[in-house]
Amino acid sequence: MVNPRWQHLQACSVIGAAHRRQQKPCQDASLSVELKGRGGSLQLLVVADGHGGSRYRLSHRGSALACQVSQEAVEQWLSSTPLTEPERWRQLLEQELPAAIHQRWLAAITADWALRPGAEHEPFSPLLYGSTLGLVLLAPQWWGCTGIGDWDLSAIDQQGQAALLSEEREHSGSEATGSLCQTFVQQLWRERTQLHPLEPHTDLQALVLSTDGVRKSCATDADYLQLCAALLDVRDRQELEQGLAHITQAGSGDDVSLAIAHRASKPKRSSVLPRGWRWLLLLLAASGVGLAAWLVTRQETPLQAEARQLCANPEQIQATLNQRRAQFKALLNQPQLASQLQQLASTDPLGALIAASQSGPIPGCTALNAELNRQWQRARATAVPAKGKMPAAAPPAAAPRNP
Amino acid sequence: MPFPNVRLSNRPLHFIYLCDCSGSMAAQGKMQALNQAIRQSLPGMAEVARENPEARVLVRAVRFADQAAWHLAEPTPVQQLQWRDLEAGGITAMGDALNLVADALQSPPMEERALPPVLVLISDGQPTDDFDAGLANLMRRPWAQKAVRLAIAMGHDADLEVLQQFIGPEPSGRGKSPRRPLQASNATTLAQYIQWASTAVVGAASMPASRVAAADAGTAANSPANIPLPDLPPTLLDPSDDVGPLVW
Numbered sequence: 001m002v003n004p005r006w007q008h009l010q011a012c013s014v015i016g017a018a019h020r021r022q023q024k025p026c027q028d029a030s031l032s033v034e035l036k037g038r039g040g041s042l043q044l045l046v047v048a049d050g051h052g053g054s055r056y057r058l059s060h061r062g063s064a065l066a067c068q069v070s071q072e073a074v075e076q077w078l079s080s081t082p083l084t085e086p087e088r089w090r091q092l093l094e095q096e097l098p099a100a101i102h103q104r105w106l107a108a109i110t111a112d113w114a115l116r117p118g119a120e121h122e123p124f125s126p127l128l129y130g131s132t133l134g135l136v137l138l139a140p141q142w143w144g145c146t147g148i149g150d151w152d153l154s155a156i157d158q159q160g161q162a163a164l165l166s167e168e169r170e171h172s173g174s175e176a177t178g179s180l181c182q183t184f185v186q187q188l189w190r191e192r193t194q195l196h197p198l199e200p201h202t203d204l205q206a207l208v209l210s211t212d213g214v215r216k217s218c219a220t221d222a223d224y225l226q227l228c229a230a231l232l233d234v235r236d237r238q239e240l241e242q243g244l245a246h247i248t249q250a251g252s253g254d255d256v257s258l259a260i261a262h263r264a265s266k267p268k269r270s271s272v273l274p275r276g277w278r279w280l281l282l283l284l285a286a287s288g289v290g291l292a293a294w295l296v297t298r299q300e301t302p303l304q305a306e307a308r309q310l311c312a313n314p315e316q317i318q319a320t321l322n323q324r325r326a327q328f329k330a331l332l333n334q335p336q337l338a339s340q341l342q343q344l345a346s347t348d349p350l351g352a353l354i355a356a357s358q359s360g361p362i363p364g365c366t367a368l369n370a371e372l373n374r375q376w377q378r379a380r381a382t383a384v385p386a387k388g389k390m391p392a393a394a395p396p397a398a399a400p401r402n403p
Numbered sequence: 404m405p406f407p408n409v410r411l412s413n414r415p416l417h418f419i420y421l422c423d424c425s426g427s428m429a430a431q432g433k434m435q436a437l438n439q440a441i442r443q444s445l446p447g448m449a450e451v452a453r454e455n456p457e458a459r460v461l462v463r464a465v466r467f468a469d470q471a472a473w474h475l476a477e478p479t480p481v482q483q484l485q486w487r488d489l490e491a492g493g494i495t496a497m498g499d500a501l502n503l504v505a506d507a508l509q510s511p512p513m514e515e516r517a518l519p520p521v522l523v524l525i526s527d528g529q530p531t532d533d534f535d536a537g538l539a540n541l542m543r544r545p546w547a548q549k550a551v552r553l554a555i556a557m558g559h560d561a562d563l564e565v566l567q568q569f570i571g572p573e574p575s576g577r578g579k580s581p582r583r584p585l586q587a588s589n590a591t592t593l594a595q596y597i598q599w600a601s602t603a604v605v606g607a608a609s610m611p612a613s614r615v616a617a618a619d620a621g622t623a624a625n626s627p628a629n630i631p632l633p634d635l636p637p638t639l640l641d642p643s644d645d646v647g648p649l650v651w
Contacts, residue, residue: 018457018610051613053631130615150613175519175630176616212613219410220515227409243406250411253457253610305407322512326461326477334483350410 003200004264006043006138009034010237011259014244016213018253019052027052027131028211028255029063033071037078043138045259046070047151049211051130051179052255061112062105062129066180069104070135073097086142090195093137093146098189101133105180130181134192136209138261143207144195148188150177152215154228156206162228164221165207166192177212198263206232209259214244217251222313231260303342303356306349307364314367320350321375327354328379413457416518416608417478418448418601419507420464421500422489423526423557429491431651433527433557436590440597442486448601449482451609458518458609463507468493471500497530497565498537505537508546519630520550521608523600524569527557527651534565551608551630554584555596558651561586581632588650595636603633 015026027050035042048066050059077092077100109129113119132149145153145166153166168178169191178188198204208228218224227247234240244256300308310317331337331354338355345352356362357372420441428434441464452460461478465471466489474489504522507513541547554566566584567573574582581604587593608630 018455022610049613051615053614055614055631127615132613175613177613179615182615216414216516217411218516219412223410227406230406230409246406247411250413251457252414253455300407302407306410309408309410326479326483329477330480330483 003140003198005140006143006261007264008262009043009045009138009260010234010240011045011047011257012237012240012244013047013211013255013257014241014248016248016253016255019255024052025060026255027060027063028213028257029060029067029131030211030257030259031067031071032259032261035071035075035078037075038080038082040083040140042074042078042083043261044071044074045136045138045207045209045261047134047209047211047257047259049132049149049151049177049213049255049257051132051177055127056130056181058109058112058128059130062109062131062180063133065108065112065129066101066105066131066133069108070101070133073100073104074135074137076100083139084141086139086144086195086197089137089139089142089144090193093144093195094190094193095186098146098148098186099184102180102184105133126181128181130179132177132211133180134209134211136207136259136261138207140198142195142197144193145209146189146193148178148180148182148192150212152210152212152224154208154210154225155204156208156229156232157203158205160205160229160232162208162225164225166194168192204263206260206262211255211257213252213254213256214247214258216254217247217256231258232262234260302345302349303352304363306353307362307368310353310368311365314365317368317371321354321371324350324354325375325379327351328375329382331355331358332379412516413459414516414518415478415514416458416460416605417507417513417520418460418462418481418605419504419520419522420462420475421497421504421522421524422464422466422474423495423497423528424466424468424489424491424493425495425528425531426468426492427528427560428557431558432590433651434489434491436593437525437557437597438486438488440590440594441601443594444598444601445481445484445486447598448605451602451606452481455606455609458605460605460609464489465500465503467496467500470496471503473503494531495526495528496532497524497526498532498534500524501534501537501541501569505541505544505547508541508544508550510546513546517546518608520546521600521604522547522550522552523597524552524554524566525557526554526566527561529560529562530565534568538568551604551632553581553600553604555593555600556584556586557593558588579635581635585635599633599636603636604630607631607633 009032011030011032013026013028013030019026029048031046033044035044046067048063050056050063052059077097081088106126109126113124132151134147134151136145137143150168152164154162155165156162208231215224218227234243240258244258248254248256310320338358341351341355353362361369422437460481462475462481462484463478464475466474508520552570554569556563556566563584570582574580585596587596
């Protein structure tokens with residue numbers, strides 16, 4: 001049986017909403033490319049995230065060069081190493097390839113620096129170009145990854161469920177990250193190296209590689225995984241770009257990059273139905289799923305979508321609403337906030353849902369309405385009754401100027 | 404492309420004041436100056452929050468005297484915050500205050516995704532309880548380790564050593580640094596520091612650029628905190644040079 005092929009490779013980087021506002025360049029870079037070599041073709045996905053900040057002011061060049069030298073280094077090894085030797089490739093991903101990429105990147109940024117006007121008057125430092133780097137190699141019989149820094153890699157199985165396969169553990173949740181501009185440490189790359197054989201029946205539909213801005217834009221990791229799964233429906237680069245723009249706008253404001261590779265659908269192992277019937281059933285099923293998806297996504301308001309999602313995980317409802325205690329109280333004190341929140345339903349659907357629940361039950365499950373009721377009762381119970389005059393806030397004009 | 408089932412969200416930035424409300428704060432108008440400084444800083448802080456929609460700035464405050472208690476318990480959006488005056492009276496249960504903040508920085512109630520919190524400790528004296536235990540408890544929380552920790556010493560009697568312990572290792576060299584206790588010797592200086600913490604620092608923490616993790620070259624060794632701190636306001640640190648109307 002033949003292994004399904006990798007197809008529909010896409011990679012895209014979009015400037016972060018905050019960087020756009022500050023008129024900074026996009027410091028992310030990404031790449032998807034098919035490389036020809038011995039034993040077949042290899043697909044390559046790369047994402048790189050320049051650090052930003054004044055100490056890393058050329059990190060937009062650092063990330064672009066990281067993508068470029070990764071391709072060159074992989075091409076070099078591909079010309080001499082058959083893809084039919086996965087163990088050798090595992091070794092390459094752990095050892096030779098990281099060292100080669102790091103060396104090439106240092107050479108590339110040094111050359112880039114030398115071409116900059118006035119470079120001779122300023123000391124050169126790799127820190128200026130600091131960037132993370134994540135790369136995924138997709139061969140017919142295996143796939144592997146390596147890299148350094150806070151990129152994330154997720155797999156989507158044939159049922160459409162996403163799972164996180166690789167993340168930078170040491171600095172999880174912080175703004176600190178491993179970087180190409182550090183002294184080369186093999187171990188940092190080895191920790192992010194994986195190689196997995198692919199069989200015709202391997203339960204893998206797609207791989208999603210992303211820079212940290214994507215995950216940080218999602219409310220929780222569960223949302224991040226749901227986002228990865230939703231990316232299966234992205235039809236083209238333009239749609240991916242629009243999606244990324246939406247992600248950074250509604251989320252972290254950071255630059256965002258995604259690279260995706262699909263594996264062709266797994267052929268059915270056996271069936272008692274004749275070929276013609278199978279196609280007919282498939283078509284019927286697809287149209288049914290399509291109709292259901294259309295009904296769900298096209299007719300739902302953001303508020304309804306939020307309610308449905310909360311009801312899908314009732315055990316998380318209380319924790320989710322607990323994070324908005326202040327909003328319940330604010331709505332009690334300032335009723336006019338309700339209409340503002342409902343107008344902003346597309347950017348803060350949970351806020352809109354809370355505001356809507358003030359006037360009665362919302363369409364959703366019993367558990368959600370019960371928890372909303374409980375939160376309102378608690379907000380009313382803990383509201384501080386007005387005791388005399390509150391101290392007046394100083395008018396802005398009286399505030400000292402920010403030096 | 405919309406992602407209807409995915410909750411995208413800006414990240415909360417928890418800003419927590421830890422305010423000394425011991426009896427000595429009643430003297431020489433210190434308590435009044437602190438209340439006024441915090442109240443006056445709020446419009447600027449709200450403006451910074453408005454300019455950085457990727458951050459949700461939420462303010463809380465702990466008061467500590469005979470014991471510590473939440474003065475502002477709910478994380479309150481800065482735009483909705485109305486400051487209630489703190490009152491002085493009692494001793495200095497600073498360690499207890501650190502314990503309270505440690506509880507708040509656990510996950511949960513801390514969100515899975517958040518920006519590094521900003522903790523501002525303001526004191527005019529010496530802790531009267533087990534400060535070391537409180538600090539050790541606080542620093543066990545990952546969010547406390549990632550937090551921007553600032554300290555403001557009000558007057559000459561403040562214990563600079565414990566405030567430095569709260570901030571972290573003292574930077575090498577001499578001169579003023581946000582990684583040393585900020586010494587406010589009158590109401591004007593205090594207001595400037597509070598304003599700086601609530602605007603410049605909140606601005607820096609609202610849009611953190613990723614940075615190289617460990618032993619990167621150069622100045623990284625001098626800036627161990629998660630967020631590169633902005634320059635201090637041009638306030639004279641030498642109390643003898645201070646031109647304020649009342650020196651504490």
